[in-house]
Amino acid sequence: MVLLFGQILQTQGTDLNTILQMLYSFAFIIYLFYAQKIQTLQMLRQIEVTLRKVKTVKEEARNQTIKTLIEIGKPTGDIAPRVDRFIDFFSIGLESMDPAGIVDKMDHFLKTNKHIYEAEVKVLAPNATPTERNNLENLIEVSQALNIFYKIIRHYYLLGKKTMNIYVIMQVHMILPQLVQMVEAYSSGIQAFEQGMPIGDGVGPIVAGKLMHGYPQRDIAEEIVAADVPYEGRTLVVFKAKGPGGSVGNPDEGLINIIEEHKGKVKIIIMIDAAGKLEGEPVGQVSEGIGAAIGGSGKEKFKMEEVTNKYKIPMHAIAIKEGMEHVVAPLVEPLFDATDKAVESVKRIIMDYTEPGDIVVIAGIGNTIGVGQ
Amino acid sequence: MGEKPGNESKTAAGMQVSWVAYAAILVVGLLSLFSLYMGFINYPDNSDIAIIYMFIGAAGFAAIGYMLVRGKPASAKNEPLEVKKVEVFTTLECPKCQQKRVRDFKRGDYVFKDDEPCTRCDGMMMITKIARKKEEDGKKKDESNWL
Numbered sequence: 001m002v003l004l005f006g007q008i009l010q011t012q013g014t015d016l017n018t019i020l021q022m023l024y025s026f027a028f029i030i031y032l033f034y035a036q037k038i039q040t041l042q043m044l045r046q047i048e049v050t051l052r053k054v055k056t057v058k059e060e061a062r063n064q065t066i067k068t069l070i071e072i073g074k075p076t077g078d079i080a081p082r083v084d085r086f087i088d089f090f091s092i093g094l095e096s097m098d099p100a101g102i103v104d105k106m107d108h109f110l111k112t113n114k115h116i117y118e119a120e121v122k123v124l125a126p127n128a129t130p131t132e133r134n135n136l137e138n139l140i141e142v143s144q145a146l147n148i149f150y151k152i153i154r155h156y157y158l159l160g161k162k163t164m165n166i167y168v169i170m171q172v173h174m175i176l177p178q179l180v181q182m183v184e185a186y187s188s189g190i191q192a193f194e195q196g197m198p199i200g201d202g203v204g205p206i207v208a209g210k211l212m213h214g215y216p217q218r219d220i221a222e223e224i225v226a227a228d229v230p231y232e233g234r235t236l237v238v239f240k241a242k243g244p245g246g247s248v249g250n251p252d253e254g255l256i257n258i259i260e261e262h263k264g265k266v267k268i269i270i271m272i273d274a275a276g277k278l279e280g281e282p283v284g285q286v287s288e289g290i291g292a293a294i295g296g297s298g299k300e301k302f303k304m305e306e307v308t309n310k311y312k313i314p315m316h317a318i319a320i321k322e323g324m325e326h327v328v329a330p331l332v333e334p335l336f337d338a339t340d341k342a343v344e345s346v347k348r349i350i351m352d353y354t355e356p357g358d359i360v361v362i363a364g365i366g367n368t369i370g371v372g373q
Numbered sequence: 374m375g376e377k378p379g380n381e382s383k384t385a386a387g388m389q390v391s392w393v394a395y396a397a398i399l400v401v402g403l404l405s406l407f408s409l410y411m412g413f414i415n416y417p418d419n420s421d422i423a424i425i426y427m428f429i430g431a432a433g434f435a436a437i438g439y440m441l442v443r444g445k446p447a448s449a450k451n452e453p454l455e456v457k458k459v460e461v462f463t464t465l466e467c468p469k470c471q472q473k474r475v476r477d478f479k480r481g482d483y484v485f486k487d488d489e490p491c492t493r494c495d496g497m498m499m500i501t502k503i504a505r506k507k508e509e510d511g512k513k514k515d516e517s518n519w520l
Binding site: 020021024025027028031034035038039041042045057060061064184187188190191195196197198206209213243244329330331332333335336370371372373 | 432440459461
Protein backbone atom coordinates (compact mmCIF):
# COMPACT_ATOMS: atom_id res chain seq x y z
CA MET A 1 0.00 0.00 0.00
CA VAL A 2 2.87 2.33 0.88
CA LEU A 3 4.52 1.50 -2.43
CA LEU A 4 1.29 2.23 -4.28
CA PHE A 5 0.91 5.54 -2.46
CA GLY A 6 4.50 6.43 -3.34
CA GLN A 7 3.90 5.66 -7.00
CA ILE A 8 0.78 7.85 -7.02
CA LEU A 9 2.75 10.70 -5.48
CA GLN A 10 5.46 10.33 -8.10
CA THR A 11 2.97 10.42 -10.93
CA GLN A 12 1.14 13.40 -9.51
CA GLY A 13 4.32 15.46 -9.77
CA THR A 14 5.78 18.17 -7.63
CA ASP A 15 2.52 19.79 -6.42
CA LEU A 16 1.49 16.91 -4.24
CA ASN A 17 5.06 16.59 -3.00
CA THR A 18 5.03 20.23 -1.97
CA ILE A 19 1.71 19.83 -0.17
CA LEU A 20 2.98 16.82 1.71
CA GLN A 21 6.22 18.58 2.53
CA MET A 22 4.25 21.50 3.97
CA LEU A 23 2.10 19.09 5.92
CA TYR A 24 5.15 17.46 7.44
CA SER A 25 6.72 20.80 8.21
CA PHE A 26 3.49 21.87 9.91
CA ALA A 27 3.46 18.65 11.95
CA PHE A 28 6.99 19.30 13.11
CA ILE A 29 6.23 22.91 13.98
CA ILE A 30 3.34 21.64 16.11
CA TYR A 31 5.68 19.12 17.68
CA LEU A 32 8.18 21.89 18.32
CA PHE A 33 5.65 23.90 20.29
CA TYR A 34 4.04 20.99 22.11
CA ALA A 35 7.15 18.93 22.84
CA GLN A 36 7.33 20.28 26.41
CA LYS A 37 3.65 19.58 26.91
CA ILE A 38 4.13 16.01 25.73
CA GLN A 39 7.12 15.68 28.04
CA THR A 40 5.04 17.05 30.92
CA LEU A 41 2.34 14.49 30.27
CA GLN A 42 4.91 11.75 30.17
CA MET A 43 6.37 12.83 33.52
CA LEU A 44 2.89 12.96 34.99
CA ARG A 45 2.30 9.44 33.77
CA GLN A 46 5.47 8.21 35.49
CA ILE A 47 4.54 9.95 38.73
CA GLU A 48 1.11 8.37 38.51
CA VAL A 49 2.58 4.89 38.09
CA THR A 50 4.77 5.41 41.16
CA LEU A 51 1.86 6.89 43.09
CA ARG A 52 -0.22 3.79 42.42
CA LYS A 53 2.60 1.59 43.67
CA VAL A 54 3.09 3.70 46.81
CA LYS A 55 -0.65 3.54 47.42
CA THR A 56 -0.54 -0.26 47.27
CA VAL A 57 2.34 -0.38 49.75
CA LYS A 58 0.70 2.16 52.05
CA GLU A 59 -2.58 0.24 52.12
CA GLU A 60 -0.82 -3.04 52.72
CA ALA A 61 1.05 -1.47 55.64
CA ARG A 62 -2.22 -0.17 57.08
CA ASN A 63 -3.93 -3.55 56.73
CA GLN A 64 -0.95 -5.35 58.23
CA THR A 65 -0.93 -2.90 61.14
CA ILE A 66 -4.61 -3.52 61.88
CA LYS A 67 -4.17 -7.29 61.51
CA THR A 68 -1.22 -7.32 63.92
CA LEU A 69 -2.98 -5.07 66.44
CA ILE A 70 -5.97 -7.43 66.45
CA GLU A 71 -3.78 -10.54 66.58
CA ILE A 72 -1.59 -9.36 69.45
CA GLY A 73 -3.70 -6.81 71.28
CA LYS A 74 -7.07 -8.58 71.03
CA PRO A 75 -9.08 -5.35 71.20
CA THR A 76 -12.84 -5.31 71.52
CA GLY A 77 -14.73 -3.65 68.71
CA ASP A 78 -13.61 -2.26 65.37
CA ILE A 79 -10.24 -0.52 65.65
CA ALA A 80 -9.92 0.40 61.96
CA PRO A 81 -11.33 3.97 62.28
CA ARG A 82 -9.07 4.68 65.24
CA VAL A 83 -6.04 3.30 63.39
CA ASP A 84 -6.89 5.42 60.34
CA ARG A 85 -7.17 8.49 62.52
CA PHE A 86 -3.85 7.76 64.20
CA ILE A 87 -2.08 7.02 60.89
CA ASP A 88 -3.02 10.58 59.92
CA PHE A 89 -1.64 11.93 63.21
CA PHE A 90 0.82 14.80 62.85
CA SER A 91 3.21 16.71 65.07
CA ILE A 92 4.01 20.36 64.52
CA GLY A 93 7.71 21.17 64.51
CA LEU A 94 9.14 23.57 67.05
CA GLU A 95 9.61 27.25 66.32
CA SER A 96 13.32 28.04 66.22
CA MET A 97 13.13 31.81 65.66
CA ASP A 98 14.68 32.27 69.09
CA PRO A 99 16.80 29.12 69.44
CA ALA A 100 17.70 29.63 73.11
CA GLY A 101 16.27 26.76 75.14
CA ILE A 102 15.08 24.81 72.12
CA VAL A 103 16.73 21.58 73.33
CA ASP A 104 14.57 21.49 76.45
CA LYS A 105 11.55 22.30 74.32
CA MET A 106 12.52 19.45 72.01
CA ASP A 107 12.88 17.12 74.99
CA HIS A 108 9.39 18.03 76.17
CA PHE A 109 8.04 17.71 72.63
CA LEU A 110 9.52 14.23 72.14
CA LYS A 111 8.26 13.03 75.51
CA THR A 112 4.76 14.27 74.69
CA ASN A 113 4.95 12.50 71.35
CA LYS A 114 6.06 9.27 72.97
CA HIS A 115 3.33 9.54 75.58
CA ILE A 116 0.69 9.92 72.85
CA TYR A 117 1.95 6.84 71.01
CA GLU A 118 2.01 4.78 74.20
CA ALA A 119 -1.49 5.84 75.15
CA GLU A 120 -2.90 5.14 71.68
CA VAL A 121 -1.29 1.70 71.41
CA LYS A 122 -2.50 0.84 74.90
CA VAL A 123 -6.06 1.48 73.77
CA LEU A 124 -5.61 -0.23 70.40
CA ALA A 125 -3.87 -3.31 71.83
CA PRO A 126 -4.98 -3.67 75.46
CA ASN A 127 -3.69 -7.23 75.85
CA ALA A 128 -0.22 -6.65 74.39
CA THR A 129 2.85 -6.95 76.60
CA PRO A 130 5.11 -3.87 76.99
CA THR A 131 7.57 -5.40 74.50
CA GLU A 132 4.80 -6.02 71.97
CA ARG A 133 3.44 -2.52 72.54
CA ASN A 134 6.84 -1.05 71.64
CA ASN A 135 6.90 -3.08 68.42
CA LEU A 136 3.37 -2.00 67.58
CA GLU A 137 4.31 1.65 68.09
CA ASN A 138 7.10 1.16 65.54
CA LEU A 139 4.72 -0.58 63.15
CA ILE A 140 2.28 2.34 63.34
CA GLU A 141 5.16 4.75 62.72
CA VAL A 142 6.00 2.87 59.50
CA SER A 143 2.38 3.12 58.36
CA GLN A 144 2.41 6.84 59.16
CA ALA A 145 5.62 7.39 57.19
CA LEU A 146 4.26 5.56 54.14
CA ASN A 147 1.04 7.54 54.39
CA ILE A 148 3.00 10.80 54.38
CA PHE A 149 5.04 9.71 51.33
CA TYR A 150 1.84 8.84 49.50
CA LYS A 151 0.19 12.15 50.37
CA ILE A 152 3.20 14.23 49.31
CA ILE A 153 3.60 12.47 45.96
CA ARG A 154 -0.15 12.72 45.38
CA HIS A 155 -0.08 16.43 46.24
CA TYR A 156 2.56 17.21 43.62
CA TYR A 157 0.92 14.92 41.09
CA LEU A 158 -2.50 16.56 41.43
CA LEU A 159 -1.02 20.06 41.62
CA GLY A 160 1.00 19.35 38.48
CA LYS A 161 -2.03 18.00 36.70
CA LYS A 162 -4.10 21.00 37.72
CA THR A 163 -1.57 23.64 36.68
CA MET A 164 0.24 21.63 33.94
CA ASN A 165 3.31 23.50 35.13
CA ILE A 166 6.41 21.55 34.19
CA TYR A 167 8.38 23.03 37.10
CA VAL A 168 5.85 21.82 39.68
CA ILE A 169 5.88 18.36 38.11
CA MET A 170 9.66 18.27 37.78
CA GLN A 171 10.08 18.87 41.52
CA VAL A 172 8.68 15.46 42.35
CA HIS A 173 9.78 13.77 39.12
CA MET A 174 13.43 14.55 39.82
CA ILE A 175 13.38 13.00 43.30
CA LEU A 176 11.17 10.06 42.34
CA PRO A 177 14.01 7.46 42.50
CA GLN A 178 14.96 8.59 46.02
CA LEU A 179 11.32 8.57 47.11
CA VAL A 180 10.89 5.04 45.78
CA GLN A 181 14.03 3.98 47.63
CA MET A 182 12.68 5.41 50.88
CA VAL A 183 9.27 3.81 50.40
CA GLU A 184 10.96 0.46 49.73
CA ALA A 185 13.05 0.90 52.89
CA TYR A 186 9.99 1.58 55.03
CA SER A 187 7.98 -1.22 53.44
CA SER A 188 10.65 -3.76 54.35
CA GLY A 189 10.30 -2.62 57.96
CA ILE A 190 6.69 -3.83 58.17
CA GLN A 191 7.70 -7.48 58.48
CA ALA A 192 10.39 -6.67 61.06
CA PHE A 193 8.13 -4.63 63.34
CA GLU A 194 5.20 -6.97 62.96
CA GLN A 195 7.27 -10.01 63.94
CA GLY A 196 9.71 -8.30 66.34
CA MET A 197 12.85 -9.05 64.31
CA PRO A 198 16.15 -7.21 64.80
CA ILE A 199 16.63 -4.45 62.24
CA GLY A 200 19.64 -2.76 60.67
CA ASP A 201 19.49 0.06 63.20
CA GLY A 202 19.88 -2.51 65.97
CA VAL A 203 23.58 -3.20 65.43
CA GLY A 204 24.58 -0.79 68.24
CA PRO A 205 22.40 -2.54 70.85
CA ILE A 206 23.66 -5.96 69.62
CA VAL A 207 27.27 -4.88 70.23
CA ALA A 208 26.36 -3.57 73.69
CA GLY A 209 24.37 -6.75 74.37
CA LYS A 210 27.36 -8.92 73.46
CA LEU A 211 29.49 -7.01 75.96
CA MET A 212 26.99 -6.91 78.85
CA HIS A 213 25.25 -10.27 78.50
CA GLY A 214 25.52 -12.36 81.67
CA TYR A 215 26.32 -9.46 84.00
CA PRO A 216 23.89 -7.95 86.54
CA GLN A 217 21.85 -5.21 84.92
CA ARG A 218 20.09 -2.15 86.26
CA ASP A 219 17.77 0.51 84.89
CA ILE A 220 19.57 3.82 84.69
CA ALA A 221 17.12 5.94 82.69
CA GLU A 222 13.80 5.57 80.90
CA GLU A 223 14.03 2.37 78.83
CA ILE A 224 17.80 2.18 79.29
CA VAL A 225 19.68 -0.67 81.00
CA ALA A 226 23.31 -0.73 82.07
CA ALA A 227 25.76 -3.29 83.39
CA ASP A 228 29.21 -3.01 84.97
CA VAL A 229 31.56 -5.33 83.11
CA PRO A 230 35.12 -5.99 84.29
CA TYR A 231 37.62 -6.11 81.43
CA GLU A 232 41.43 -6.26 81.70
CA GLY A 233 41.43 -4.36 85.01
CA ARG A 234 39.05 -1.67 83.73
CA THR A 235 35.39 -1.26 84.54
CA LEU A 236 33.19 -1.01 81.49
CA VAL A 237 29.78 0.56 82.07
CA VAL A 238 27.83 -0.73 79.09
CA PHE A 239 24.36 0.58 78.35
CA LYS A 240 21.69 0.17 75.69
CA ALA A 241 17.96 0.57 75.18
CA LYS A 242 15.98 -2.02 77.10
CA GLY A 243 15.03 -4.85 74.76
CA PRO A 244 13.66 -6.82 73.14
CA GLY A 245 10.85 -4.37 72.36
CA GLY A 246 11.29 -1.76 69.63
CA SER A 247 12.76 1.19 71.47
CA VAL A 248 15.73 3.52 71.32
CA GLY A 249 15.28 4.69 74.92
CA ASN A 250 16.78 7.90 76.23
CA PRO A 251 20.52 7.31 75.78
CA ASP A 252 21.35 10.93 76.62
CA GLU A 253 19.78 10.59 80.05
CA GLY A 254 21.51 7.24 80.47
CA LEU A 255 24.91 8.74 79.71
CA ILE A 256 24.35 11.75 81.96
CA ASN A 257 23.26 9.52 84.86
CA ILE A 258 26.28 7.21 84.49
CA ILE A 259 28.74 10.10 84.31
CA GLU A 260 27.15 11.84 87.30
CA GLU A 261 27.12 8.52 89.19
CA HIS A 262 30.90 8.34 88.75
CA LYS A 263 31.28 12.09 89.41
CA GLY A 264 32.73 12.65 85.98
CA LYS A 265 35.61 10.22 86.52
CA VAL A 266 35.18 8.44 83.23
CA LYS A 267 38.26 7.95 81.07
CA ILE A 268 36.59 7.59 77.69
CA ILE A 269 33.16 7.01 76.14
CA ILE A 270 32.71 4.68 73.19
CA MET A 271 29.51 4.94 71.17
CA ILE A 272 28.47 2.35 68.61
CA ASP A 273 25.79 3.13 66.07
CA ALA A 274 24.66 2.27 62.56
CA ALA A 275 25.70 4.86 59.98
CA GLY A 276 24.63 5.51 56.42
CA LYS A 277 27.11 4.13 53.93
CA LEU A 278 28.20 5.93 50.82
CA GLU A 279 27.69 4.18 47.49
CA GLY A 280 30.65 1.87 46.97
CA GLU A 281 31.24 1.19 50.66
CA PRO A 282 30.52 -2.43 51.67
CA VAL A 283 27.61 -3.22 53.97
CA GLY A 284 28.89 -3.94 57.46
CA GLN A 285 32.10 -1.95 57.21
CA VAL A 286 33.25 -0.91 60.68
CA SER A 287 34.78 2.56 60.87
CA GLU A 288 36.21 4.37 63.87
CA GLY A 289 36.18 8.06 64.67
CA ILE A 290 35.39 10.58 67.37
CA GLY A 291 32.24 12.42 68.40
CA ALA A 292 28.73 11.49 69.45
CA ALA A 293 27.59 8.66 67.21
CA ILE A 294 23.86 9.22 67.41
CA GLY A 295 21.19 10.42 65.01
CA GLY A 296 17.65 11.43 65.80
CA SER A 297 16.40 14.92 66.51
CA GLY A 298 19.76 16.25 67.74
CA LYS A 299 18.49 16.63 71.30
CA GLU A 300 20.32 13.51 72.50
CA LYS A 301 23.51 14.49 70.70
CA PHE A 302 23.43 17.97 72.20
CA LYS A 303 22.95 16.72 75.75
CA MET A 304 25.68 14.11 75.36
CA GLU A 305 28.11 16.70 74.03
CA GLU A 306 27.20 19.02 76.90
CA VAL A 307 27.98 16.49 79.62
CA THR A 308 31.18 15.20 78.00
CA ASN A 309 32.38 18.76 77.50
CA LYS A 310 31.61 19.56 81.15
CA TYR A 311 33.91 16.77 82.35
CA LYS A 312 36.25 16.86 79.30
CA ILE A 313 35.70 13.20 78.48
CA PRO A 314 36.82 12.05 75.01
CA MET A 315 34.12 10.43 72.90
CA HIS A 316 35.07 7.64 70.51
CA ALA A 317 32.65 6.56 67.82
CA ILE A 318 32.29 3.26 66.01
CA ALA A 319 30.08 3.29 62.94
CA ILE A 320 28.71 0.17 61.27
CA LYS A 321 27.94 1.12 57.69
CA GLU A 322 24.66 0.21 56.05
CA GLY A 323 22.43 1.40 53.23
CA MET A 324 19.13 3.20 53.61
CA GLU A 325 17.36 -0.04 52.65
CA HIS A 326 18.85 -1.82 55.68
CA VAL A 327 17.93 0.62 58.45
CA VAL A 328 14.45 -0.67 59.30
CA ALA A 329 14.59 -3.94 57.35
CA PRO A 330 15.24 -7.31 59.02
CA LEU A 331 18.95 -7.54 59.78
CA VAL A 332 21.14 -8.90 56.99
CA GLU A 333 23.93 -11.35 57.78
CA PRO A 334 26.89 -9.06 56.95
CA LEU A 335 25.54 -6.54 59.46
CA PHE A 336 25.15 -9.13 62.18
CA ASP A 337 28.68 -10.38 61.49
CA ALA A 338 29.92 -6.79 61.63
CA THR A 339 28.87 -6.59 65.29
CA ASP A 340 31.69 -9.04 66.15
CA LYS A 341 34.16 -6.77 64.37
CA ALA A 342 32.74 -3.79 66.28
CA VAL A 343 33.21 -5.65 69.60
CA GLU A 344 36.86 -6.19 68.63
CA SER A 345 37.20 -2.48 67.79
CA VAL A 346 35.74 -1.56 71.20
CA LYS A 347 38.25 -3.82 72.96
CA ARG A 348 41.14 -2.42 70.93
CA ILE A 349 40.18 1.18 71.70
CA ILE A 350 39.95 0.30 75.40
CA MET A 351 43.43 -1.23 75.36
CA ASP A 352 44.90 1.67 73.37
CA TYR A 353 43.39 4.59 75.26
CA THR A 354 42.86 3.47 78.86
CA GLU A 355 44.84 2.10 81.79
CA PRO A 356 43.85 -0.55 84.35
CA GLY A 357 41.53 0.97 86.95
CA ASP A 358 39.86 3.33 84.48
CA ILE A 359 36.13 3.57 83.95
CA VAL A 360 34.95 3.29 80.36
CA VAL A 361 31.38 3.98 79.26
CA ILE A 362 30.12 2.07 76.23
CA ALA A 363 26.85 3.02 74.56
CA GLY A 364 25.05 0.84 72.04
CA ILE A 365 22.83 3.30 70.17
CA GLY A 366 19.84 2.31 68.06
CA ASN A 367 16.53 0.50 68.02
CA THR A 368 16.74 -2.63 70.14
CA ILE A 369 13.83 -4.50 68.59
CA GLY A 370 14.52 -8.24 68.70
CA VAL A 371 17.63 -7.74 70.81
CA GLY A 372 17.74 -8.60 74.49
CA GLN A 373 20.61 -8.01 76.86
CA MET B 374 -12.75 16.36 51.23
CA GLY B 375 -9.39 15.20 49.96
CA GLU B 376 -8.65 12.38 47.61
CA LYS B 377 -10.45 9.24 48.64
CA PRO B 378 -10.74 5.96 46.78
CA GLY B 379 -13.56 7.50 44.78
CA ASN B 380 -11.21 9.69 42.77
CA GLU B 381 -10.01 6.82 40.58
CA SER B 382 -11.56 8.48 37.55
CA LYS B 383 -9.22 11.40 38.05
CA THR B 384 -6.13 9.23 37.96
CA ALA B 385 -7.67 7.25 35.16
CA ALA B 386 -8.06 10.54 33.30
CA GLY B 387 -4.39 11.14 33.81
CA MET B 388 -3.76 7.82 32.19
CA GLN B 389 -5.85 8.82 29.17
CA VAL B 390 -3.92 12.06 28.78
CA SER B 391 -0.70 10.15 28.72
CA TRP B 392 -2.08 7.89 26.00
CA VAL B 393 -2.60 11.07 23.94
CA ALA B 394 1.11 11.70 24.34
CA TYR B 395 1.90 8.21 23.16
CA ALA B 396 -0.50 8.60 20.24
CA ALA B 397 1.24 11.85 19.23
CA ILE B 398 4.57 10.07 19.30
CA LEU B 399 3.11 7.29 17.16
CA VAL B 400 1.74 9.75 14.60
CA VAL B 401 5.05 11.62 14.39
CA GLY B 402 6.82 8.28 14.07
CA LEU B 403 4.62 7.17 11.20
CA LEU B 404 5.05 10.50 9.43
CA SER B 405 8.79 10.32 9.92
CA LEU B 406 8.87 6.80 8.51
CA PHE B 407 6.84 7.86 5.51
CA SER B 408 9.06 10.90 5.07
CA LEU B 409 12.13 8.70 4.97
CA TYR B 410 10.44 6.43 2.46
CA MET B 411 9.57 9.41 0.27
CA GLY B 412 13.16 10.54 0.51
CA PHE B 413 14.40 7.23 -0.84
CA ILE B 414 11.79 7.12 -3.61
CA ASN B 415 12.54 10.67 -4.78
CA TYR B 416 16.29 10.48 -4.52
CA PRO B 417 17.04 9.39 -8.16
CA ASP B 418 14.79 12.08 -9.73
CA ASN B 419 14.85 14.96 -7.31
CA SER B 420 17.68 14.72 -4.83
CA ASP B 421 17.09 18.17 -3.23
CA ILE B 422 13.53 17.32 -2.21
CA ALA B 423 14.65 13.82 -1.19
CA ILE B 424 17.27 15.21 1.18
CA ILE B 425 14.67 17.45 2.83
CA TYR B 426 12.36 14.44 3.25
CA MET B 427 15.14 12.38 4.76
CA PHE B 428 16.16 15.21 7.06
CA ILE B 429 12.59 15.61 8.31
CA GLY B 430 12.28 11.87 8.86
CA ALA B 431 15.54 11.62 10.75
CA ALA B 432 14.69 14.68 12.84
CA GLY B 433 11.33 13.13 13.74
CA PHE B 434 12.95 9.94 15.00
CA ALA B 435 15.59 11.90 16.88
CA ALA B 436 12.86 13.94 18.60
CA ILE B 437 10.95 10.79 19.57
CA GLY B 438 14.09 9.15 20.93
CA TYR B 439 14.91 12.25 22.95
CA MET B 440 11.41 12.39 24.39
CA LEU B 441 11.44 8.76 25.43
CA VAL B 442 14.92 8.77 26.94
CA ARG B 443 14.73 12.10 28.72
CA GLY B 444 11.33 11.54 30.25
CA LYS B 445 12.26 8.20 31.81
CA PRO B 446 13.39 8.35 35.42
CA ALA B 447 15.28 5.49 37.04
CA SER B 448 12.21 4.65 39.09
CA ALA B 449 10.06 4.05 36.06
CA LYS B 450 11.42 0.54 35.65
CA ASN B 451 8.72 -2.05 35.54
CA GLU B 452 9.87 -3.54 38.82
CA PRO B 453 6.90 -3.88 41.15
CA LEU B 454 7.03 -1.88 44.35
CA GLU B 455 5.61 -4.20 46.95
CA VAL B 456 5.92 -5.16 50.58
CA LYS B 457 8.67 -7.74 50.49
CA LYS B 458 8.70 -10.72 52.81
CA VAL B 459 12.12 -12.11 53.52
CA GLU B 460 13.22 -15.38 55.08
CA VAL B 461 14.78 -14.84 58.47
CA PHE B 462 16.56 -17.55 60.43
CA THR B 463 17.37 -17.92 64.09
CA THR B 464 20.61 -19.49 65.30
CA LEU B 465 20.63 -21.15 68.72
CA GLU B 466 23.73 -22.22 70.59
CA CYS B 467 24.21 -24.15 73.79
CA PRO B 468 26.73 -22.34 76.02
CA LYS B 469 27.64 -25.64 77.70
CA CYS B 470 28.29 -28.06 74.84
CA GLN B 471 28.44 -25.56 71.91
CA GLN B 472 25.66 -27.45 70.10
CA LYS B 473 24.35 -25.25 67.29
CA ARG B 474 20.95 -25.27 65.63
CA VAL B 475 19.46 -23.09 62.92
CA ARG B 476 15.71 -22.77 62.39
CA ASP B 477 13.21 -20.34 60.88
CA PHE B 478 12.45 -17.23 62.89
CA LYS B 479 9.26 -17.26 64.90
CA ARG B 480 7.51 -14.39 66.69
CA GLY B 481 8.91 -13.95 70.17
CA ASP B 482 12.50 -14.79 69.23
CA TYR B 483 15.14 -12.29 70.24
CA VAL B 484 18.91 -12.23 70.47
CA PHE B 485 20.25 -13.44 73.89
CA LYS B 486 16.99 -15.26 74.72
CA ASP B 487 17.28 -18.59 76.53
CA ASP B 488 14.95 -20.40 74.19
CA GLU B 489 14.83 -24.16 74.48
CA PRO B 490 16.57 -27.05 76.27
CA CYS B 491 19.64 -28.44 74.56
CA THR B 492 19.10 -31.83 72.95
CA ARG B 493 22.64 -32.96 73.74
CA CYS B 494 23.14 -31.81 77.34
CA ASP B 495 21.02 -30.35 80.14
CA GLY B 496 21.80 -26.73 79.24
CA MET B 497 19.51 -24.13 77.71
CA MET B 498 20.08 -23.09 74.13
CA MET B 499 20.42 -19.35 73.66
CA ILE B 500 19.56 -17.39 70.53
CA THR B 501 22.86 -15.98 69.32
CA LYS B 502 21.91 -14.71 65.90
CA ILE B 503 18.85 -13.56 63.99
CA ALA B 504 19.46 -12.54 60.39
CA ARG B 505 17.83 -12.79 57.02
CA LYS B 506 19.10 -15.08 54.33
CA LYS B 507 21.39 -13.67 51.70
CA GLU B 508 19.85 -12.48 48.46
CA GLU B 509 20.54 -15.14 45.88
CA ASP B 510 19.41 -13.42 42.72
CA GLY B 511 22.85 -11.88 42.23
CA LYS B 512 21.27 -8.65 40.99
CA LYS B 513 23.13 -6.50 43.46
CA LYS B 514 26.83 -6.45 42.75
CA ASP B 515 29.24 -5.44 45.46
CA GLU B 516 30.85 -2.45 43.79
CA SER B 517 33.49 -2.18 46.49
CA ASN B 518 35.35 -5.14 44.95
CA TRP B 519 36.27 -3.36 41.80
CA LEU B 520 36.34 0.30 42.78
